[in-house]
Each structure stands twice: as C-alpha cells, then as structure tokens.
Amino acid sequence: MLNPMILNSLLTTHYSLLTTHYSLLMIIKSFALSDWQTNCFVVHSQDSKDCWIVDCGFEPTALLDYITDNDLHPVRIVLTHAHVDHIGSLEHIHELWPDVPILIHEDEKKFLDDPTLNLSAFTGMPIVAPAATKLLKHGDIMSFNDQEFEVRHTPGHSPGGIALIHHASKQAIVGDTLFANSIGRTDFPTSDIHQLMESIHSQLMNLPDDMTIYPGHGPSSSIGNERVNNPFLKN
Ligand SMILES: [Zn+2]
Numbered sequence: 001m002l003n004p005m006i007l008n009s010l011l012t013t014h015y016s017l018l019t020t021h022y023s024l025l026m027i028i029k030s031f032a033l034s035d036w037q038t039n040c041f042v043v044h045s046q047d048s049k050d051c052w053i054v055d056c057g058f059e060p061t062a063l064l065d066y067i068t069d070n071d072l073h074p075v076r077i078v079l080t081h082a083h084v085d086h087i088g089s090l091e092h093i094h095e096l097w098p099d100v101p102i103l104i105h106e107d108e109k110k111f112l113d114d115p116t117l118n119l120s121a122f123t124g125m126p127i128v129a130p131a132a133t134k135l136l137k138h139g140d141i142m143s144f145n146d147q148e149f150e151v152r153h154t155p156g157h158s159p160g161g162i163a164l165i166h167h168a169s170k171q172a173i174v175g176d177t178l179f180a181n182s183i184g185r186t187d188f189p190t191s192d193i194h195q196l197m198e199s200i201h202s203q204l205m206n207l208p209d210d211m212t213i214y215p216g217h218g219p220s221s222s223i224g225n226e227r228v229n230n231p232f233l234k235n
C-alpha cells in the first residue's frame with residue numbers, strides 16, 4: 001500500500017506530464033502583424049520541423065523570424081480568407097517558398113488577384129496576389145503529419161471564410177468571423193450579416209466550450225467565453 005502522499009505526488013506528476021504532452025500536441029503560434037494587427041499563425045508540432053503558415057499579413061518579419069529561429073519548414077500556406085490585411089505579404093512569402101502550396105476556400109479564389117474584391121483597391125496599394133494552388137471546401141480534412149484539421153466554411157464576413165479546427169487539442173483558427181466579445185464586419189460589398197450569424201451559430205457555437213479560438217484580430221478566447229459574454233450572441 002503506497003503512502004497517500006507519495007501516491008498523490010505520483011498522480012500529480014503523471015497528470016502534469018499528460019497535460020504538458022497534450023498542450024504540445026499542436027502549437028499554434030500567433031503574430032499580430034502591422035498596423036492592421038492581423039493575427040497570422042505558424043502551426044507546428046513538437047515532433048516535426050514542418051509548419052503551416054496561416055494568413056499572410058503585412059510586415060511578417062516576426063513570423064518569418066520564428067520560422068527561421070525554430071528551423072521550421074513551411075509545407076502549406078492556408079488563408080482564412082483573402083482580404084487585404086490577410087494577404088499583404090503573400091507574394092513575398094510565396095517568393096521565399098515558391099513550391100509551398102497556397103490553399104483557400106473555393107468561393108474566394110477570385111479575390112486573390114482582384115484588388116476590388118480583396119479590398120486593397122481602397123487602401124491605395126492594390127494587391128494582385130499569387131493564385132491559389134489548391135481550393136478548399138467545407139468538410140475537408142487537412143492532415144498535419146498524423147494530426148487532422150477540419151475545414152468549416154464560415155461565410156458572411158467574406159464569401160469564402162473558413163475556420164480550421166484541431167479537435168484533438170481543442171484549438172480553432174476562426175479568421176474574421178468571430179472575435180473575443182465581437183463578430184466580423186459585414187459592411188463590405190461581399191459581406192452578409194445574416195450569413196455571418198448563421199455561420200457562427202451553425203459552425204462555431206456547436207464546438208465545445210473549452211475549445212480555444214484564435215480570431216483574425218484581437219485576443220484569443222474560448223467558445224464557452226463567447227457563449228456567455230459575447231453581446232452579439234445574446235438573444
Ligand atoms: Zn477580413
């Protein structure tokens with residue numbers, strides 16, 4: 001019979017090891033880039049040097065330094081959507097890794113080289129970004145080594161917005177659809193407030209309360225926190 005103190009410490013140690021392993025399963029490192037403060041991400045795991053770049057905001061030096069400092073190798077560039085603040089450095093990043101595929105939802109592929117659709121025409125710096133190499137659709141599963149990310153189509157802020165969901169570690173990148181205590185803008189020509197609310201309710205709010213969400217701007221949050229505190233989600 002083990003001394004209860006020892007048993008307790010063994011259990012605690014075991015638990016903390018499990019917790020550590022669990023949280024390191026998939027690392028989603030966030031960078032708020034440029035004056036737009038666009039959250040862009042390096043997604044990687046502890047047991048591999050592969051990484052994804054999710055969204056390519058202006059002035060990506062901090063994100064690129066992280067990739068270099070950790071000796072990571074991008075294998076995918078994924079775009080939550082193609083507004084100017086999320087594709088500002090796509091051309092530059094594509095030039096650094098020309099063979100790395102660029103993925104975007106099929107409903108937004110025309111945005112990449114159309115400054116009116118991607119809103120860059122209104123900033124005085126029209127952007128004609130590189131074309132997508134692969135088009136995503138709702139329900140796609142993207143593999144990261146032995147891990148899986150689910151693609152959910154969340155139109156409303158823009159027609160081809162997506163969320164990338166890693167169920168195993170309860171983390172989701174949600175683009176400009178849902179923010180901490182707020183929701184995405186719908187005053188753009190291709191936005192639709194009814195579609196946005198439908199996307200939030202049918203594609204995000206059915207995720208577990210303890211799922212961490214990483215919005216396209218501002219702090220991270222959780223589904224549970226937004227369910228309770230987000231003023232736009234109250235009846
Ligand atoms: Zn946007």
Ligand SMILES: [Zn+2]
Nearest residue numbers: 083085176216
């Ligand atoms: Zn944005």
